[in-house]
Amino acid sequence: MAKVITFGIQKGGSSKTTTSGVVAYLLSQTYKVLAVDLDSQGNLTELLTQRDIYDFHGSTVFEALKERDARKHIKVITDSLHILTAEDHLATLPSWLYANYNGNKSLLLMETLDDVQDDYDFIIIDTPPALGEQTINALAASHAVVAMFEASKFCYSALGRFLETIVHVQELVNKDMKIAGILRCMIDTRRTDNKALIELVEEEYTDLCFKTVITRTAATGRLSINGFKDNPELNQAVSQYQGFVKELLERV
Numbered sequence: 324m325a326k327v328i329t330f331g332i333q334k335g336g337s338s339k340t341t342t343s344g345v346v347a348y349l350l351s352q353t354y355k356v357l358a359v360d361l362d363s364q365g366n367l368t369e370l371l372t373q374r375d376i377y378d379f380h381g382s383t384v385f386e387a388l389k390e391r392d393a394r395k396h397i398k399v400i401t402d403s404l405h406i407l408t409a410e411d412h413l414a415t416l417p418s419w420l421y422a423n424y425n426g427n428k429s430l431l432l433m434e435t436l437d438d439v440q441d442d443y444d445f446i447i448i449d450t451p452p453a454l455g456e457q458t459i460n461a462l463a464a465s466h467a468v469v470a471m472f473e474a475s476k477f478c479y480s481a482l483g484r485f486l487e488t489i490v491h492v493q494e495l496v497n498k499d500m501k502i503a504g505i506l507r508c509m510i511d512t513r514r515t516d517n518k519a520l521i522e523l524v525e526e527e528y529t530d531l532c533f534k535t536v537i538t539r540t541a542a543t544g545r546l547s548i549n550g551f552k553d554n555p556e557l558n559q560a561v562s563q564y565q566g567f568v569k570e571l572l573e574r575v
């Protein structure tokens with residue numbers, strides 16, 4: 324049965340998509356991985372497929388959720404890396420849920436993924452920068468969640484409430500889900516305020532912090548342009564995540 328891992332934080336631009344994409348790619352070197360794009364921006368779809376998000380119109384994660392049939396809508400990237408894609412229509416999920424769905428609205432993703440759980444070793448979920456239905460569904464479907472901390476004051480302000488939201492979801496629908504940890508990322512090593520913020524988070528959440536810290540690196544930033552195939556700087560872009568993936572595997 325697949326281990327389901329969500330990457331989240333309601334603060335925008337905190338490397339959720341980049342990190343979930345790199346982790347899905349690195350795990351797929353050894354394991355069978357399904358990536359799930361739960362953000363209507365479709366950034367994970369674009370990053371991993373290097374295609375236009377509208378190429379998948381009519382067969383995305385939204386259709387999978389509506390039909391409660393994941394398998395029918397899964398797209399193959401490589402033998403070991405598959406994806407449920409997203410596009411902007413996914414933004415209407417909350418209104419669809421309230422108008423059409425009588426079941427537990429938080430559990431729809433978990434129920435949708437149930438049939439394909441045994442096909443994968445890992446299911447990696449990217450979430451939008453909000454604590455709405457998509458994020459709640461992702462948390463409810465997960466065995467573990469990684470809270471992304473990008474070194475900014477606004478992200479620091481978001482982190483406490485994100486961790487509280489995880490605890491609410493644990494109490495209400497998913498007592499087995501655990502916090503894998505907090506990943507400190509996009510650190511600019513030249514900035515003393517960045518250094519102060521990552522130390523503050525370490526002091527406050529000592530046991531939760533992954534030891535690996537991800538720095539702001541041009542090659543990593545350019546993954547959205549160059550992707551994972553035929554990318555001459557791929558090693559430079561993903562190597563700083565190797566230590567994180569090792570720690571993650573020890574924790575989930």
Ligand SMILES: Nc1ncnc2c1ncn2[C@@H]1O[C@H](COP(=O)(O)OP(=O)(O)OP(=O)(O)O)[C@@H](O)[C@H]1O
Binds near residue numbers: 341362452544546
């Ligand atoms: N380690 C890094 N070094 C340099 N640039 C990075 C790094 N991680 C992410 N980026 C860049 O920062 C921007 C935001 O990253 P990303 O889209 O992964 O964040 P996000 O949390 O998914 O954003 P959103 O909240 O909009 O979904 C992107 O342009 C991405 O290419």
Ligand SMILES: [Mg+2]
Binds near residue numbers: 341362366367449450
């Ligand atoms: Mg994103």
